[in-house]
Amino acid sequence: QVQLVESGGGVVQPGRSLRLSCAASGFTFNYYGIQWVRQAPGKGLEWVVVISYDGSEKYYADSVKGRFIISRDNTKNTLDLQMNSLRGEDTAVYYCTKSARTYGVYYDGMDVWGEGTTVTVSS
Amino acid sequence: DIQMTQSPSSLSASVGDRVTITCRTSENIFNYLSWYQQKPGKAPRLLIYRASTLQSGVPSRFSGSGSGTGFTLTITSLQIEDFATYYCQQIYGMPPWTFGQGTKVEIK
Numbered sequence: 001q002v003q004l005v006e007s008g009g010g011v012v013q014p015g016r017s018l019r020l021s022c023a024a025s026g027f028t029f030n031y032y033g034i035q036w037v038r039q040a041p042g043k044g045l046e047w048v049v050v051i052s053y054d055g056s057e058k059y060y061a062d063s064v065k066g067r068f069i070i071s072r073d074n075t076k077n078t079l080d081l082q083m084n085s086l087r088g089e090d091t092a093v094y095y096c097t098k099s100a101r102t103y104g105v106y107y108d109g110m111d112v113w114g115e116g117t118t119v120t121v122s123s
Numbered sequence: 124d125i126q127m128t129q130s131p132s133s134l135s136a137s138v139g140d141r142v143t144i145t146c147r148t149s150e151n152i153f154n155y156l157s158w159y160q161q162k163p164g165k166a167p168r169l170l171i172y173r174a175s176t177l178q179s180g181v182p183s184r185f186s187g188s189g190s191g192t193g194f195t196l197t198i199t200s201l202q203i204e205d206f207a208t209y210y211c212q213q214i215y216g217m218p219p220w221t222f223g224q225g226t227k228v229e230i231k
Contacts, residue, residue, distance in 0.1 A: 037167075037222075044225040045159070045167065045210050050218055059218035062124075095166055100178075107214045108173060109157035113166035 002026035002112050004096045009117030012086055020117055022079040022096035030054065030074035033099040033106055036081055038092035039116075048094070051079065053103050063089070086121045093118050125149050125213050129223030135231040142198040144226045146211035151191050155215040158187055158196045161225075162207045170209075171196065198228075206230055 008020040022034065036048040049060045051070045058070050069082040079096065093116040100111035126149035136142050146156065154174035159167040169178045171187035174194055184199045198205055211223040 035220075045161075045212075045222040047212070047218070047220050047222060050220075061219050100169065100172065106220070107155040108176075109159075109169045109178070109212070109214065111169045111178065113168070115166055 002098075004098060004112055004114035006094060006096045006114045006117035009094065009119045011120045011122060013123050014087060014121055016086055017082065017084045018086060018119060020081040020083065020094055020096075020119070022081075022114060024077045024079070024098070027098070027112075029077040031102040033104070034072065034079050035097045035099065035106075035110060036070070037095045037097055037110075037113075038090075039095070040089070040092045043092075046092070049081070050106065057104075083119070086119075088121050091119060091121045124219055125152065125215065125221055127211060127213060127221050127223040129211055129226055131226060132224060133227040133229060135229050136201050137231045138201055138203055140201045140231075142201050142205075142228060144196040144209055144211075144228075146189075146194045146196070146223050148192045148194075148213055152213045152215035154190045155213060156187075156189070156194050157212045157214060158185075159210045159212065160205075160207045161210065167210065201228070203230075 003025045005023045012018045035050040049070045055072045067085045072079045095116045096114040097110035098112040100108040128147045156174045158171040161167040175187045208227045214220045
């Protein structure tokens with residue numbers, strides 16, 4: 001079945017780095033844009049970053065720009081989120097999500113979500 | 124960036140009630156708005172896209188309307204499994220594609 005599985009979360013000290021991964025299965029990965037959405041404890045959803053189907057376009061939320069780097073490997077059906085210079089406000093559950101439509105169409109929402117991976121930034 | 128205002132932040136309702144949630148945007152986004160449902164400890168689920176199109180598998184008691192800067196999610200005849208938090212998200216133009224603050228639907 002169509003699935004996204006995140007991994008790599010954990011506890012990390014402020015200023016350190018962490019790398020999240022998202023493994024996709026059940027669909028043609030290289031047809032779809034992928035986004036990360038996060039949710040701080042007890043808070044709402046925050047859009048973080050999107051990468052286009054071919055990895056040529058990447059857009060980041062201002063809150064993570066310059067610190068986070070997204071990449072994808074369409075030969076392995078995987079996606080990575082390199083998170084550097086982590087701050088306490090980056091503490092959240094991070095969800096990997098798939099665009100509902102192929103190629104550069106994002107306006108039909110995100111139809112598949114992973115279960116999320118938890119990142120805790122604390123000393 | 125486009126600002127989102129979702130209301131109310133929470134509401135109490137009974138099974139069988141009609142529930143309406145509103146989302147307003149700071150600029151015209153035409154119909155590029157999605158609605159999501161999230162239950163505690165779970166990932167969000169896409170309910171509606173392009174303001175009024177029901178995602179496959181979503182019960183017909185859910186409906187969406189609106190365009191421009193004002194949007195509504197309506198649940199007719201609320202069921203026990205509908206008690207959850209609902210979010211709107213605009214997906215217009217260039218990112219960031221912001222979410223509303225969320226509406227928690229609780230049992231009265």
